[in-house]
């Protein structure tokens with residue numbers, strides 16, 4: 001019984017990686033990070049650009065961002081000016097696997113297109 005239910009679920013998550021990642025991102029990050037506007041935290045476009053400059057390779061980008069978001073620290077920040085301006089981001093308590101999915105979504109998504117062009 002267990003197998004019958006469990007295996008199709010894994011399949012569904014894999015095939016629909018994008019909508020799932022989008023939900024995780026929009027549900028958990030955009031409360032503070034607006035996509036195009038810096039208010040109480042740097043916009044997604046702004047922090048993505050800074051990470052793209054520092055980590056142009058997708059694997060490095062995902063690895064560094066998810067590890068940093070798991071345990072935000074001034075010492076490992078690449079945006080200390082943002083910490084000065086907004087104070088350090090709080091720890092949210094997500095596992096690394098979830099943060100890797102979110103970071104990959106951020107890497108892959110063109111936020112300049114707003115919601116017309118991305119999910």
Ligand code: HEC
Pocket residue numbers: 025028029030031032033040041042047065068069072076077078079080082083086087088089090092102103
């Ligand atoms: C409670 C508000 C809040 C939430 C929720 C939040 N952030 Fe942040 N985040 C901040 C603030 C404020 C900063 C700027 C200061 C800093 O860099 O610590 C920041 C900075 C960052 C940075 C720059 C890191 C650096 O090198 O300094 C990244 C990347 C980031 N956030 C990713 C995320 C992701 C991904 C999520 C969702 C899983 C998220 N944040 C959710 C407030 C938040």
